[in-house]
Amino acid sequence: MMEATDGLRTVVGLMSGTSMDGIDAALLRTDGRDRVEALDFLTIPYDDGFRARLRGCLGRTDGGGTVAEVERELTDAHADAVRRLLDQAGVAPAEVELIGFHGHTIHHDPDRRLTRQIGDGARLAAATGIAVVGDFRSADVAAGGQGAPLVPLFHRALAHGLPRPLAVLNIGGVANVSWIASDPAESDGEADVVACDTGPGNALIDDWVLRHGLGRFDAGGALAAAGRVDGEALAVLMTHPYFSRPAPKSLDRDAFDPAPVTAASPPLSPQDGAATLTAFTAESVARVVPHLPAPPVRWLVCGGGRHNATLMAMLADRLGVPVDPVDLVGWDGDALEAQAFGYLALRSRLGLPLSLPATTGVPVPMRGGVFHPAG
Numbered sequence: 001m002m003e004a005t006d007g008l009r010t011v012v013g014l015m016s017g018t019s020m021d022g023i024d025a026a027l028l029r030t031d032g033r034d035r036v037e038a039l040d041f042l043t044i045p046y047d048d049g050f051r052a053r054l055r056g057c058l059g060r061t062d063g064g065g066t067v068a069e070v071e072r073e074l075t076d077a078h079a080d081a082v083r084r085l086l087d088q089a090g091v092a093p094a095e096v097e098l099i100g101f102h103g104h105t106i107h108h109d110p111d112r113r114l115t116r117q118i119g120d121g122a123r124l125a126a127a128t129g130i131a132v133v134g135d136f137r138s139a140d141v142a143a144g145g146q147g148a149p150l151v152p153l154f155h156r157a158l159a160h161g162l163p164r165p166l167a168v169l170n171i172g173g174v175a176n177v178s179w180i181a182s183d184p185a186e187s188d189g190e191a192d193v194v195a196c197d198t199g200p201g202n203a204l205i206d207d208w209v210l211r212h213g214l215g216r217f218d219a220g221g222a223l224a225a226a227g228r229v230d231g232e233a234l235a236v237l238m239t240h241p242y243f244s245r246p247a248p249k250s251l252d253r254d255a256f257d258p259a260p261v262t263a264a265s266p267p268l269s270p271q272d273g274a275a276t277l278t279a280f281t282a283e284s285v286a287r288v289v290p291h292l293p294a295p296p297v298r299w300l301v302c303g304g305g306r307h308n309a310t311l312m313a314m315l316a317d318r319l320g321v322p323v324d325p326v327d328l329v330g331w332d333g334d335a336l337e338a339q340a341f342g343y344l345a346l347r348s349r350l351g352l353p354l355s356l357p358a359t360t361g362v363p364v365p366m367r368g369g370v371f372h373p374a375g
């Protein structure tokens with residue numbers, strides 16, 4: 001379609017992340033390689049009723065009944081997000097070449113070659129009149145990869161001119177890191193990016209806060225800041241075998257059992273529980289460093305977890321090098337994941353890989369995504 005004279009295409013990226021907070025929608029221009037211009041962004045929060053229905057789908061491997069209903073509802077909410085984004089940006093649908101539609105992960109078990117994102121790409125294409133690329137993870141998992149994380153090539157595209165090795169850490173429901181060595185211009189496209197999920201992000205903290213009727217998340221990390229880390233509970237949490245596995249590796253949202261905190265005897269106060277679960281996220285990030293080719297000289301943090309000051313302080317303490325929100329280098333830390341799926345949608349159309357052996361463990365650089373023409 002419309003390749004502008006500068007070689008950039010206008011795309012939309014849509015992400016419904018594991019924290020189930022809502023839909024992130026980003027508008028950007030990109031060449032699918034190393035050029036990215038962010039244009040606009042919005043988040044549409046899910047209401048509590050839909051969030052509960054979505055949560056009810058987690059872990060389901062069947063397709064029928066409620067899952068199919070939730071998938072339709074989710075898809076229609078994404079169509080609405082696209083309309084609102086384009087209205088906000090003053091851009092007509094005809095000016096947009098592609099939508100990258102991640103959908104919502106309800107099950108992820110790559111070791112059994114299973115990963116499932118709900119979201120009906122054909123329905124979204126029909127509703128918006130814009131071509132859609134969806135189902136980004138299946139080809140990778142079918143080839144023996146982890147199917148996640150997929151944002152590393154996007155992080156690499158953004159990372160020109162920053163000190164290396166650089167780590168870009170996304171703290172969503174689950175946390176994932178991209179380790180970036182050389183500059184794209186000088187790279188062979190392969191071993192210069194290493195990636196994996198590090199462990200829990202905010203999901204366990206969110207669940208704990210919700211369970212105590214204290215809101216949906218620990219705003220600013222204030223609850224954790226008022227508590228003390230239970231060293232014993234943290235040590236038990238850190239015995240999970242995931243932390244000694246080499247990268248690449250990936251996680252489902254509910255991979256970790258928080259029982260050492262939630263079922264502690266005597267019970268932990270809301271503050272101490274929040275402090276301990278926050279330390280669990282920070283400690284699991286620190287535990288990934290020996291699995292990287294070399295220690296990062298700087299960590300840039302995106303995703304909602306960067307708003308948690310207690311978590312950021314614990315990360316700085318454990319990592320011992322500068323830890324900053326990505327916004328400090330001009331990226332939008334809330335928009336990055338959604339932007340990545342717009343970028344990956346274009347790569348899919350260009351026949352470029354979405355993942356590499358060192359990012360997901362696929363045997364060879366892997367294409368992916370399923371195309372749905374404009375309806």
Ligand SMILES: Nc1ncnc2c1ncn2[C@@H]1O[C@H](COP(=O)(O)OP(=O)(O)OP(=O)(O)O)[C@@H](O)[C@H]1O
Nearest residue numbers: 017018019172173174202217219220303304305307
């Ligand atoms: N002001 C804040 N203070 C503390 N935590 C916050 C704040 N704002 C957002 N968060 C955390 O960030 C989470 C949302 O993060 P984000 O949108 O990056 O996750 P996601 O994209 O759904 O997950 P994933 O990256 O795993 O797919 C919230 O659930 C909350 O825990």
Ligand SMILES: CC(=O)N[C@H]1[C@@H]2OC[C@@H](O2)[C@@H](O)[C@@H]1O[C@H](C)C(=O)O
Nearest residue numbers: 018105108148149150151174176337
């Ligand atoms: C299976 C799945 O949906 N994984 C998500 C999840 O959320 C964070 C982390 O776990 C990451 O691996 C991935 O998302 C990001 C966007 C990725 O693929 O890079």
